[in-house]
Amino acid sequence: MVDLTVNLCGVELKNPVIPASGTFGFGREFDEIYDISVLGAVATKGLTLEPRVGNPVPRIAESRGVILNAVGLQNPGVKHFIEHDLNWLRAKTRVIANVAGATLEDYSEVCRLLDGKVDFVELNISCPNVKCGGMAFGIRPESVEEATRAARAALEKTPLIVKLSPNVESIPANAQAAERGGADALSLVNTFTGLAIDIERRRPILANGTGGVSGAGIKPIAVRMVYEASRSVRIPVIGMGGIGCAEDAVEFLMAGASAVQVGTRNFTDSLACPKIISGLKTWCENHGVKRVSELTGALKLK
Numbered sequence: 001m002v003d004l005t006v007n008l009c010g011v012e013l014k015n016p017v018i019p020a021s022g023t024f025g026f027g028r029e030f031d032e033i034y035d036i037s038v039l040g041a042v043a044t045k046g047l048t049l050e051p052r053v054g055n056p057v058p059r060i061a062e063s064r065g066v067i068l069n070a071v072g073l074q075n076p077g078v079k080h081f082i083e084h085d086l087n088w089l090r091a092k093t094r095v096i097a098n099v100a101g102a103t104l105e106d107y108s109e110v111c112r113l114l115d116g117k118v119d120f121v122e123l124n125i126s127c128p129n130v131k132c133g134g135m136a137f138g139i140r141p142e143s144v145e146e147a148t149r150a151a152r153a154a155l156e157k158t159p160l161i162v163k164l165s166p167n168v169e170s171i172p173a174n175a176q177a178a179e180r181g182g183a184d185a186l187s188l189v190n191t192f193t194g195l196a197i198d199i200e201r202r203r204p205i206l207a208n209g210t211g212g213v214s215g216a217g218i219k220p221i222a223v224r225m226v227y228e229a230s231r232s233v234r235i236p237v238i239g240m241g242g243i244g245c246a247e248d249a250v251e252f253l254m255a256g257a258s259a260v261q262v263g264t265r266n267f268t269d270s271l272a273c274p275k276i277i278s279g280l281k282t283w284c285e286n287h288g289v290k291r292v293s294e295l296t297g298a299l300k301l302k
Contacts, residue, residue, distance in 0.1 A: 002285055002289065003291040006292065008120075008236055009161075009184045010159070011119055014039075014093075015040040015280070015292070016259035016260055016292060017249065017259075018041045018043055018261045019039065019262055020261035020262060020263035020266075021046055021098035021163075022045050023262075023267065024045070026044055026088075027093075028085070028088070030266075031092065034270075034274055041093055041095065042094070042095060043261060045074075045075050046099070046100040047078040047097055047110060048073060048077060048110065049101065049110050051075065051077040052077075053074060054071050054073060055072030055074075055207060057207060059072070059206065059211075061206055063196055063213075066214060066217040067213075067215050067264055068195075068210075069191070070207070070210070070211035078110045079113065082113065086117060090118075094120070096120040096161065097114050097120070099111055099114070100124045104147060108151065111151045115155050115156055116157040116158060119159075120160075120161050121159070121160050122161040122187060123151045123162045124163050125137035125138035125144060125162065138190075141174050144162070144164075144181065145181040146181070147181070148160070148162050148182055149182060152181060159185065160183050160184050160185075161184065162186055163187045165188075165189070166191075166222070166241075171225045171228045172228050175229040175232050175233045175237075176233060178233075179234070183235060186237045187240065188222070189218070189221075189225050189240065190212070191211075193211075195210050214241070215264040216264075217242065218241045219243070221241070222239065222241025223239070223241070223251050223252060223255050225241075226255045226256055227299065230257065231256060236259075237256055237258060238259045239257030239260050240261035244262075246275075246282070247283065250295060256299070262276060280292060
């Protein structure tokens with residue numbers, strides 16, 4: 001019998017598989033396909049203080065092994081989420097509320113409104129698809145630490161996860177900055193910044209111009225960054241970036257992740273997460289692993 005439970009910041013998850021923010025909504029649509037209570041947690045779409053309509057269309061483009069998105073954090077606003085979706089989602093599984101904003105004051109207020117109501121807050125300082133805020137706070141270690149401190153000050157009861165951008169000079173430096181700022185855990189990687197061109201029109205495919213690159217093609221880079229981050233801090237790391245099967249999840253765990261988030265794969269296979277959970281159990285059984293948590297940091301370099 002394999003124990004799939006993991007402990008994240010003192011909160012027990014029934015398994016380490018979490019749909020990533022922006023790829024799962026608030027879970028209602030997927031719950032029509034399978035009971036989402038099987039998940040370790042759900043990371044909500046990015047929540048802002050006021051509702052956002054997002055970027056103009058087209059907002060999604062495909063490329064070889066990846067997709068580009070520039071949705072622009074479309075969401076109904078944090079108060080609508082609390083009133084209409086939170087209780088339903090909490091009855092199903094653990095809730096990771098992804099928080100975005102244009103200013104530090106925005107981040108702080110959204111965190112304050114969510115404090116004590118969700119299991120975790122995930123501070124999104126790494127979104128490349130908005131014109132202000134977003135990734136701007138996640139580039140330099142100094143701004144990472146500042147944004148983390150602002151969120152930490154607004155949270156008295158809820159563990160804080162900081163979602164790191166891969167579009168930086170040093171992942172270890174930014175991971176350490178988030179830890180200094182009071183982060184209880186890290187999640188990475190968010191999407192890379194990319195550009196897709198319509199060569200007939202000689203224009204960008206996305207109305208926004210650039211967009212966030214995700215999907216199977218980024219996985220080796222994401223695994224490397226999770227490895228670097230996990231060895232530079234003392235707090236847990238949640239890994240993501242191109243996970244499509246149980247074996248991909250095992251790679252991230254061995255690289256140092258305590259849990260994983262599954263993003264783009266949800267678009268091409270609505271049953272991706274339950275398949276990965278089942279596959280993790282089978283992989284562990286076949287390899288004599290009694291507890292999935294034993295895999296965290298199990299990478300052997302020699």
